[in-house]
Amino acid sequence: MPLFVENLKCGYSYPIVEVDGRLKFEEGKVYGFVGPNGSGKSTLIKALAGLVKIFEGKIYFDNMQLSQLSDIERAKHISYMPQHVFSNFPFTVLDVVMMGRFPYEKSKFLNSKESRTIAEKKIKQVELSSKKFSSILRISGGERQRTSFARVLAQDTKVLLLDEPNSNLDISHQEKILRLVREEAFSGKIVIMAIHNLKMAAKVCDSIIMMKDGRVVDIGRPDEVLTQENIRKVYEVDAVVYKNPFGIFDIELIQTDVPKTFHVHVVSGGGSAQLLYKMLIEMGCRVTTGVLSTNDTDFETAQLFSIYTVFTKPFMPIGEKEYIENIQLIKKADLCVLCNIPFGVQNLKNLEALKFANHLCIIEEEDISKRDFTGGLATKLYNCLREKALVFSSIESLQDYILKETNDKMSRGDLK
Ligand SMILES: Nc1ncnc2c1ncn2[C@@H]1O[C@H](COP(=O)(O)OP(=O)(O)OP(=O)(O)O)[C@@H](O)[C@H]1O
Numbered sequence: 001m002p003l004f005v006e007n008l009k010c011g012y013s014y015p016i017v018e019v020d021g022r023l024k025f026e027e028g029k030v031y032g033f034v035g036p037n038g039s040g041k042s043t044l045i046k047a048l049a050g051l052v053k054i055f056e057g058k059i060y061f062d063n064m065q066l067s068q069l070s071d072i073e074r075a076k077h078i079s080y081m082p083q084h085v086f087s088n089f090p091f092t093v094l095d096v097v098m099m100g101r102f103p104y105e106k107s108k109f110l111n112s113k114e115s116r117t118i119a120e121k122k123i124k125q126v127e128l129s130s131k132k133f134s135s136i137l138r139i140s141g142g143e144r145q146r147t148s149f150a151r152v153l154a155q156d157t158k159v160l161l162l163d164e165p166n167s168n169l170d171i172s173h174q175e176k177i178l179r180l181v182r183e184e185a186f187s188g189k190i191v192i193m194a195i196h197n198l199k200m201a202a203k204v205c206d207s208i209i210m211m212k213d214g215r216v217v218d219i220g221r222p223d224e225v226l227t228q229e230n231i232r233k234v235y236e237v238d239a240v241v242y243k244n245p246f247g248i249f250d251i252e253l254i255q256t257d258v259p260k261t262f263h264v265h266v267v268s269g270g271g272s273a274q275l276l277y278k279m280l281i282e283m284g285c286r287v288t289t290g291v292l293s294t295n296d297t298d299f300e301t302a303q304l305f306s307i308y309t310v311f312t313k314p315f316m317p318i319g320e321k322e323y324i325e326n327i328q329l330i331k332k333a334d335l336c337v338l339c340n341i342p343f344g345v346q347n348l349k350n351l352e353a354l355k356f357a358n359h360l361c362i363i364e365e366e367d368i369s370k371r372d373f374t375g376g377l378a379t380k381l382y383n384c385l386r387e388k389a390l391v392f393s394s395i396e397s398l399q400d401y402i403l404k405e406t407n408d409k410m411s412r413g414d415l416k
Pocket residue numbers: 012013016035036037038039040041042043044083194
Protein backbone atom coordinates (compact mmCIF):
# COMPACT_ATOMS: atom_id res chain seq x y z
CA MET A 1 0.00 0.00 0.00
CA PRO A 2 2.53 2.62 -0.96
CA LEU A 3 1.90 6.35 -1.16
CA PHE A 4 2.76 8.07 -4.44
CA VAL A 5 3.22 11.65 -5.46
CA GLU A 6 3.23 12.23 -9.20
CA ASN A 7 4.30 15.37 -11.10
CA LEU A 8 3.00 17.52 -8.28
CA LYS A 9 2.67 21.28 -8.13
CA CYS A 10 1.26 22.48 -4.83
CA GLY A 11 1.21 25.62 -2.75
CA TYR A 12 -1.01 28.46 -1.60
CA SER A 13 -2.13 31.20 -4.00
CA TYR A 14 0.50 29.92 -6.45
CA PRO A 15 2.67 26.75 -6.59
CA ILE A 16 5.51 26.66 -4.07
CA VAL A 17 6.66 23.05 -4.43
CA GLU A 18 7.18 21.09 -7.62
CA VAL A 19 7.93 17.38 -7.73
CA ASP A 20 8.94 16.07 -11.14
CA GLY A 21 8.19 12.44 -11.84
CA ARG A 22 7.21 10.04 -9.12
CA LEU A 23 8.01 10.09 -5.41
CA LYS A 24 7.18 6.81 -3.73
CA PHE A 25 6.81 6.17 0.00
CA GLU A 26 6.85 2.52 1.05
CA GLU A 27 5.43 0.74 4.07
CA GLY A 28 7.71 0.11 7.00
CA LYS A 29 9.99 3.03 6.25
CA VAL A 30 10.78 6.41 7.75
CA TYR A 31 11.27 9.26 5.28
CA GLY A 32 12.89 12.53 6.29
CA PHE A 33 12.46 15.82 4.47
CA VAL A 34 15.49 17.99 5.09
CA GLY A 35 16.41 21.39 3.70
CA PRO A 36 16.78 24.99 4.74
CA ASN A 37 13.97 27.20 6.07
CA GLY A 38 11.43 27.93 3.38
CA SER A 39 12.55 25.08 1.11
CA GLY A 40 9.03 23.64 1.02
CA LYS A 41 9.17 20.71 3.46
CA SER A 42 6.02 21.72 5.36
CA THR A 43 4.17 22.59 2.17
CA LEU A 44 4.83 19.14 0.71
CA ILE A 45 3.82 17.47 3.97
CA LYS A 46 0.64 19.57 4.00
CA ALA A 47 -0.05 18.51 0.41
CA LEU A 48 0.08 14.87 1.53
CA ALA A 49 -2.30 15.79 4.35
CA GLY A 50 -4.68 17.44 1.88
CA LEU A 51 -4.20 20.87 3.42
CA VAL A 52 -2.80 22.93 0.56
CA LYS A 53 -3.87 23.56 -2.99
CA ILE A 54 -2.84 21.03 -5.62
CA PHE A 55 -2.29 22.87 -8.92
CA GLU A 56 -1.10 19.89 -10.94
CA GLY A 57 -0.35 16.21 -10.43
CA LYS A 58 -1.78 13.57 -8.17
CA ILE A 59 -1.29 11.90 -4.80
CA TYR A 60 -2.27 8.23 -4.55
CA PHE A 61 -2.55 5.98 -1.55
CA ASP A 62 -3.55 2.33 -1.91
CA ASN A 63 -4.70 3.03 -5.51
CA MET A 64 -7.01 5.78 -4.29
CA GLN A 65 -6.54 9.37 -5.33
CA LEU A 66 -6.38 11.31 -2.07
CA SER A 67 -8.28 14.31 -3.37
CA GLN A 68 -11.29 12.08 -3.99
CA LEU A 69 -11.56 10.89 -0.38
CA SER A 70 -13.76 12.58 2.20
CA ASP A 71 -12.02 14.17 5.18
CA ILE A 72 -13.15 11.35 7.46
CA GLU A 73 -12.00 8.65 5.03
CA ARG A 74 -8.62 10.33 4.59
CA ALA A 75 -8.23 10.68 8.36
CA LYS A 76 -8.50 6.90 8.66
CA HIS A 77 -5.44 6.51 6.42
CA ILE A 78 -3.34 9.61 7.09
CA SER A 79 -2.60 11.52 10.28
CA TYR A 80 -0.80 14.84 10.47
CA MET A 81 1.15 16.51 13.23
CA PRO A 82 1.64 20.21 12.42
CA GLN A 83 4.79 22.13 13.18
CA HIS A 84 3.03 24.44 15.64
CA VAL A 85 0.17 23.43 17.84
CA PHE A 86 -2.13 26.39 18.47
CA SER A 87 -5.34 26.47 20.43
CA ASN A 88 -7.21 29.14 22.34
CA PHE A 89 -9.39 26.56 24.06
CA PRO A 90 -8.49 24.96 27.38
CA PHE A 91 -8.73 21.37 26.10
CA THR A 92 -7.01 18.84 28.31
CA VAL A 93 -4.18 16.64 27.07
CA LEU A 94 -6.66 13.74 27.08
CA ASP A 95 -9.22 15.75 25.04
CA VAL A 96 -6.62 16.48 22.37
CA VAL A 97 -5.41 12.90 22.14
CA MET A 98 -9.03 11.67 22.00
CA MET A 99 -9.50 13.92 18.93
CA GLY A 100 -7.26 11.46 17.11
CA ARG A 101 -10.07 8.90 17.54
CA PHE A 102 -12.65 11.11 15.82
CA PRO A 103 -12.61 9.22 12.45
CA TYR A 104 -13.61 5.99 14.24
CA GLU A 105 -16.15 7.30 16.75
CA LYS A 106 -19.83 6.74 16.20
CA SER A 107 -20.80 9.41 18.71
CA LYS A 108 -19.64 12.97 18.12
CA PHE A 109 -18.99 13.22 21.89
CA LEU A 110 -15.81 11.17 21.59
CA ASN A 111 -16.56 9.09 24.65
CA SER A 112 -16.15 5.43 23.72
CA LYS A 113 -14.34 3.24 26.19
CA GLU A 114 -12.12 1.81 23.47
CA SER A 115 -10.95 5.24 22.31
CA ARG A 116 -10.30 6.31 25.87
CA THR A 117 -8.15 3.21 26.48
CA ILE A 118 -6.15 3.84 23.29
CA ALA A 119 -5.71 7.55 24.10
CA GLU A 120 -4.47 6.81 27.62
CA LYS A 121 -2.02 4.25 26.28
CA LYS A 122 -0.58 6.77 23.82
CA ILE A 123 -0.39 9.45 26.53
CA LYS A 124 1.60 7.00 28.61
CA GLN A 125 3.95 6.30 25.69
CA VAL A 126 4.84 10.00 25.46
CA GLU A 127 5.19 10.15 29.27
CA LEU A 128 2.37 12.59 29.92
CA SER A 129 0.09 10.48 32.12
CA SER A 130 0.57 12.85 35.06
CA LYS A 131 -0.65 15.75 32.89
CA LYS A 132 -3.57 14.10 31.13
CA PHE A 133 -6.13 16.38 32.80
CA SER A 134 -3.99 19.52 32.43
CA SER A 135 -5.14 22.21 30.06
CA ILE A 136 -2.94 22.40 26.98
CA LEU A 137 -2.78 26.16 27.63
CA ARG A 138 -0.92 25.39 30.85
CA ILE A 139 1.70 22.91 29.73
CA SER A 140 5.09 23.56 28.15
CA GLY A 141 5.79 23.80 24.41
CA GLY A 142 7.53 20.42 24.45
CA GLU A 143 4.64 18.83 26.37
CA ARG A 144 2.19 20.27 23.83
CA GLN A 145 4.30 18.76 21.06
CA ARG A 146 4.24 15.36 22.76
CA THR A 147 0.46 15.69 23.16
CA SER A 148 0.16 16.33 19.44
CA PHE A 149 2.33 13.29 18.70
CA ALA A 150 0.18 11.13 21.00
CA ARG A 151 -2.90 12.32 19.08
CA VAL A 152 -1.30 11.13 15.83
CA LEU A 153 -0.47 7.77 17.41
CA ALA A 154 -4.05 7.46 18.68
CA GLN A 155 -5.36 8.08 15.17
CA ASP A 156 -3.68 4.79 14.19
CA THR A 157 -3.27 5.48 10.47
CA LYS A 158 -1.12 3.74 7.88
CA VAL A 159 0.61 7.04 7.04
CA LEU A 160 1.99 9.41 9.68
CA LEU A 161 2.97 12.92 8.59
CA LEU A 162 5.07 14.68 11.19
CA ASP A 163 6.25 18.25 10.73
CA GLU A 164 9.34 18.64 12.93
CA PRO A 165 8.02 16.35 15.68
CA ASN A 166 10.95 16.96 18.01
CA SER A 167 11.83 20.63 17.49
CA ASN A 168 10.79 21.71 21.03
CA LEU A 169 11.90 18.61 22.88
CA ASP A 170 14.75 18.09 25.29
CA ILE A 171 17.41 15.61 24.16
CA SER A 172 15.96 12.72 26.11
CA HIS A 173 12.44 13.19 24.70
CA GLN A 174 13.84 13.74 21.20
CA GLU A 175 15.36 10.28 21.40
CA LYS A 176 12.18 8.76 22.86
CA ILE A 177 9.91 10.24 20.21
CA LEU A 178 12.22 9.11 17.44
CA ARG A 179 12.27 5.63 18.94
CA LEU A 180 8.46 5.61 18.81
CA VAL A 181 8.68 6.81 15.20
CA ARG A 182 10.89 3.82 14.37
CA GLU A 183 8.49 1.48 16.17
CA GLU A 184 5.62 2.80 14.05
CA ALA A 185 7.61 2.06 10.89
CA PHE A 186 8.57 -1.34 12.25
CA SER A 187 4.87 -2.16 12.58
CA GLY A 188 4.44 -1.49 8.85
CA LYS A 189 3.49 2.19 8.78
CA ILE A 190 4.79 4.87 6.44
CA VAL A 191 6.31 7.70 8.44
CA ILE A 192 7.15 10.96 6.69
CA MET A 193 8.64 13.81 8.64
CA ALA A 194 10.33 17.14 8.26
CA ILE A 195 13.44 17.31 10.39
CA HIS A 196 16.19 19.89 10.76
CA ASN A 197 18.68 17.91 12.79
CA LEU A 198 20.69 16.04 10.15
CA LYS A 199 22.41 13.74 12.65
CA MET A 200 19.00 12.66 13.99
CA ALA A 201 17.69 12.35 10.45
CA ALA A 202 20.56 10.04 9.53
CA LYS A 203 19.92 7.98 12.62
CA VAL A 204 16.19 7.51 12.27
CA CYS A 205 15.36 7.74 8.55
CA ASP A 206 15.60 5.00 5.95
CA SER A 207 15.46 7.58 3.21
CA ILE A 208 16.23 11.29 3.07
CA ILE A 209 14.56 13.72 0.69
CA MET A 210 16.66 16.86 0.44
CA MET A 211 14.86 20.02 -0.67
CA LYS A 212 15.80 23.48 -1.78
CA ASP A 213 13.64 26.26 -3.26
CA GLY A 214 10.59 24.02 -3.51
CA ARG A 215 12.38 21.25 -5.40
CA VAL A 216 13.70 17.82 -4.48
CA VAL A 217 17.48 18.07 -4.83
CA ASP A 218 18.35 14.50 -3.88
CA ILE A 219 16.72 11.39 -2.48
CA GLY A 220 18.23 8.20 -1.12
CA ARG A 221 19.84 6.57 1.90
CA PRO A 222 21.17 9.03 4.52
CA ASP A 223 24.81 8.28 3.63
CA GLU A 224 24.05 8.88 -0.05
CA VAL A 225 22.20 12.16 0.43
CA LEU A 226 23.81 13.82 3.45
CA THR A 227 27.09 14.44 1.71
CA GLN A 228 29.50 17.33 2.00
CA GLU A 229 28.62 18.34 -1.56
CA ASN A 230 24.83 18.30 -1.04
CA ILE A 231 25.13 20.16 2.27
CA ARG A 232 27.19 22.85 0.58
CA LYS A 233 24.75 23.05 -2.34
CA VAL A 234 21.62 23.23 -0.23
CA TYR A 235 22.66 24.97 3.01
CA GLU A 236 25.60 26.93 1.57
CA VAL A 237 27.90 25.88 4.40
CA ASP A 238 30.99 23.73 4.45
CA ALA A 239 30.75 20.62 6.55
CA VAL A 240 32.72 17.51 7.26
CA VAL A 241 30.54 14.43 7.09
CA TYR A 242 31.90 11.26 8.63
CA LYS A 243 31.27 8.26 10.81
CA ASN A 244 32.59 8.86 14.31
CA PRO A 245 34.60 6.15 16.14
CA PHE A 246 31.30 4.57 17.29
CA GLY A 247 30.23 4.18 13.68
CA ILE A 248 27.57 6.89 14.07
CA PHE A 249 27.02 9.42 11.31
CA ASP A 250 28.24 12.85 12.33
CA ILE A 251 28.50 16.29 10.79
CA GLU A 252 30.79 19.13 11.77
CA LEU A 253 30.25 22.53 10.24
CA ILE A 254 33.44 24.22 9.12
CA GLN A 255 34.09 27.63 10.54
CA THR A 256 34.95 29.82 7.58
CA ASP A 257 35.74 32.94 9.61
CA VAL A 258 38.61 31.48 11.66
CA PRO A 259 41.25 34.05 12.54
CA LYS A 260 44.31 33.94 10.35
CA THR A 261 46.64 31.32 11.72
CA PHE A 262 49.44 29.29 10.23
CA HIS A 263 47.72 27.06 7.71
CA VAL A 264 49.23 23.63 7.14
CA HIS A 265 47.84 21.32 4.50
CA VAL A 266 48.76 17.68 5.02
CA VAL A 267 48.88 15.03 2.31
CA SER A 268 48.78 11.73 4.11
CA GLY A 269 47.36 8.24 4.05
CA GLY A 270 47.57 4.83 5.68
CA GLY A 271 47.91 6.31 9.17
CA SER A 272 51.07 8.28 8.31
CA ALA A 273 49.74 11.55 9.78
CA GLN A 274 48.19 10.43 13.05
CA LEU A 275 50.87 12.02 15.23
CA LEU A 276 51.36 14.93 12.88
CA TYR A 277 47.69 16.01 13.03
CA LYS A 278 47.81 16.00 16.83
CA MET A 279 51.04 17.95 16.90
CA LEU A 280 49.81 20.60 14.46
CA ILE A 281 46.49 21.07 16.28
CA GLU A 282 48.33 21.39 19.60
CA MET A 283 50.60 23.99 18.03
CA GLY A 284 47.49 26.02 17.14
CA CYS A 285 47.85 25.61 13.38
CA ARG A 286 44.88 25.63 11.06
CA VAL A 287 45.08 22.16 9.54
CA THR A 288 43.48 20.84 6.36
CA THR A 289 44.12 17.51 4.73
CA GLY A 290 43.28 15.43 1.67
CA VAL A 291 42.51 13.75 -0.52
CA LEU A 292 41.74 10.86 1.81
CA SER A 293 39.54 7.87 1.33
CA THR A 294 36.85 7.60 4.04
CA ASN A 295 38.13 4.17 5.05
CA ASP A 296 41.66 5.44 5.64
CA THR A 297 42.74 5.59 9.30
CA ASP A 298 44.07 9.09 8.65
CA PHE A 299 40.55 10.12 7.64
CA GLU A 300 39.18 8.89 10.96
CA THR A 301 41.90 10.66 12.92
CA ALA A 302 41.36 13.89 10.99
CA GLN A 303 37.67 13.78 11.87
CA LEU A 304 38.46 13.21 15.54
CA PHE A 305 40.40 16.47 15.46
CA SER A 306 37.71 18.18 13.32
CA ILE A 307 40.24 18.75 10.57
CA TYR A 308 38.74 19.90 7.29
CA THR A 309 39.22 16.97 4.92
CA VAL A 310 38.88 16.60 1.18
CA PHE A 311 37.74 13.04 0.85
CA THR A 312 36.68 10.37 -1.56
CA LYS A 313 34.73 7.13 -1.26
CA PRO A 314 36.68 3.94 -0.42
CA PHE A 315 38.57 2.31 -3.30
CA MET A 316 37.53 5.05 -5.71
CA PRO A 317 40.05 7.05 -7.72
CA ILE A 318 40.31 10.71 -6.78
CA GLY A 319 37.69 12.59 -8.79
CA GLU A 320 38.24 15.87 -10.61
CA LYS A 321 36.28 17.87 -8.00
CA GLU A 322 38.33 16.56 -5.05
CA TYR A 323 41.55 16.98 -7.01
CA ILE A 324 40.77 20.65 -7.68
CA GLU A 325 39.64 21.33 -4.11
CA ASN A 326 42.87 19.77 -2.86
CA ILE A 327 44.93 21.99 -5.17
CA GLN A 328 43.06 25.06 -3.91
CA LEU A 329 43.96 24.20 -0.31
CA ILE A 330 47.54 23.39 -1.32
CA LYS A 331 47.87 26.80 -2.99
CA LYS A 332 46.34 28.66 -0.04
CA ALA A 333 48.35 26.89 2.70
CA ASP A 334 51.32 28.56 4.36
CA LEU A 335 52.95 25.15 4.32
CA CYS A 336 52.22 21.74 2.82
CA VAL A 337 53.47 18.55 4.41
CA LEU A 338 53.82 15.29 2.52
CA CYS A 339 53.86 12.24 4.80
CA ASN A 340 54.97 8.70 4.01
CA ILE A 341 51.95 7.91 1.91
CA PRO A 342 51.45 4.55 0.25
CA PHE A 343 52.56 4.79 -3.36
CA GLY A 344 49.42 3.31 -4.88
CA VAL A 345 47.65 4.46 -8.00
CA GLN A 346 45.09 6.42 -5.93
CA ASN A 347 47.84 8.65 -4.55
CA LEU A 348 49.32 9.67 -7.91
CA LYS A 349 46.87 12.58 -8.07
CA ASN A 350 47.83 13.67 -4.56
CA LEU A 351 51.49 13.73 -5.57
CA GLU A 352 50.65 15.61 -8.75
CA ALA A 353 48.62 18.20 -6.82
CA LEU A 354 51.62 18.98 -4.61
CA LYS A 355 53.37 20.51 -7.60
CA PHE A 356 51.24 23.56 -6.77
CA ALA A 357 52.66 23.91 -3.25
CA ASN A 358 54.51 27.16 -2.60
CA HIS A 359 56.23 25.76 0.44
CA LEU A 360 56.60 22.00 0.76
CA CYS A 361 58.03 19.88 3.55
CA ILE A 362 58.44 16.13 3.30
CA ILE A 363 58.67 13.78 6.25
CA GLU A 364 60.85 10.94 5.05
CA GLU A 365 61.02 8.33 7.75
CA GLU A 366 61.82 5.44 5.41
CA ASP A 367 62.78 4.78 1.81
CA ILE A 368 59.34 5.09 0.29
CA SER A 369 60.31 4.06 -3.22
CA LYS A 370 60.27 0.47 -1.88
CA ARG A 371 56.52 0.85 -1.48
CA ASP A 372 55.92 1.91 -5.06
CA PHE A 373 53.06 -0.04 -6.67
CA THR A 374 52.80 2.21 -9.70
CA GLY A 375 55.69 0.90 -11.76
CA GLY A 376 57.96 3.77 -10.71
CA LEU A 377 55.56 6.57 -11.64
CA ALA A 378 54.97 7.64 -8.05
CA THR A 379 58.70 7.59 -7.28
CA LYS A 380 59.34 9.81 -10.28
CA LEU A 381 56.74 12.33 -9.15
CA TYR A 382 58.04 12.13 -5.60
CA ASN A 383 61.63 12.81 -6.67
CA CYS A 384 60.50 15.90 -8.60
CA LEU A 385 58.72 17.20 -5.50
CA ARG A 386 61.70 16.35 -3.32
CA GLU A 387 63.97 18.60 -5.36
CA LYS A 388 62.14 21.74 -4.24
CA ALA A 389 61.07 20.52 -0.79
CA LEU A 390 62.60 20.63 2.67
CA VAL A 391 63.07 17.06 3.85
CA PHE A 392 62.70 16.11 7.53
CA SER A 393 63.46 12.76 9.08
CA SER A 394 60.96 13.10 11.96
CA ILE A 395 57.95 15.14 12.97
CA GLU A 396 59.93 16.58 15.89
CA SER A 397 62.38 18.26 13.50
CA LEU A 398 59.45 19.52 11.43
CA GLN A 399 57.91 20.92 14.61
CA ASP A 400 61.01 23.03 15.30
CA TYR A 401 60.91 24.30 11.75
CA ILE A 402 57.20 25.25 11.93
CA LEU A 403 57.75 27.03 15.24
CA LYS A 404 60.49 29.10 13.64
CA GLU A 405 58.32 29.82 10.59
CA THR A 406 55.30 30.92 12.63
CA ASN A 407 57.50 33.15 14.82
CA ASP A 408 59.02 34.74 11.73
CA LYS A 409 55.59 35.33 10.19
CA MET A 410 54.26 36.68 13.46
CA SER A 411 57.10 39.16 13.81
CA ARG A 412 56.52 40.32 10.21
CA GLY A 413 52.83 40.84 11.15
CA ASP A 414 51.66 38.21 8.66
CA LEU A 415 49.82 36.27 11.38
CA LYS A 416 47.47 37.38 14.14
N1 LIG B 1 0.26 29.84 4.44
C1 LIG B 1 1.12 30.24 3.50
N2 LIG B 1 0.74 31.11 2.53
C2 LIG B 1 1.59 31.52 1.57
N3 LIG B 1 2.88 31.13 1.50
C3 LIG B 1 3.33 30.29 2.44
C4 LIG B 1 2.48 29.80 3.48
N4 LIG B 1 3.20 28.97 4.26
C5 LIG B 1 4.45 28.94 3.73
N5 LIG B 1 4.52 29.73 2.65
C6 LIG B 1 5.69 29.94 1.81
O1 LIG B 1 6.07 28.70 1.23
C7 LIG B 1 7.50 28.57 1.20
C8 LIG B 1 7.88 27.22 1.77
O2 LIG B 1 7.49 27.20 3.12
P1 LIG B 1 7.51 25.88 3.98
O3 LIG B 1 6.85 26.21 5.29
O4 LIG B 1 6.95 24.78 3.18
O5 LIG B 1 9.07 25.68 4.16
P2 LIG B 1 9.87 24.71 5.15
O6 LIG B 1 10.91 24.07 4.33
O7 LIG B 1 8.93 23.83 5.89
O8 LIG B 1 10.52 25.77 6.13
P3 LIG B 1 10.91 25.68 7.71
O9 LIG B 1 12.14 24.84 7.79
O10 LIG B 1 11.19 27.11 8.06
O11 LIG B 1 9.74 25.11 8.45
C9 LIG B 1 8.07 29.75 1.98
O12 LIG B 1 8.62 30.66 1.07
C10 LIG B 1 6.88 30.35 2.66
O13 LIG B 1 6.96 31.75 2.71
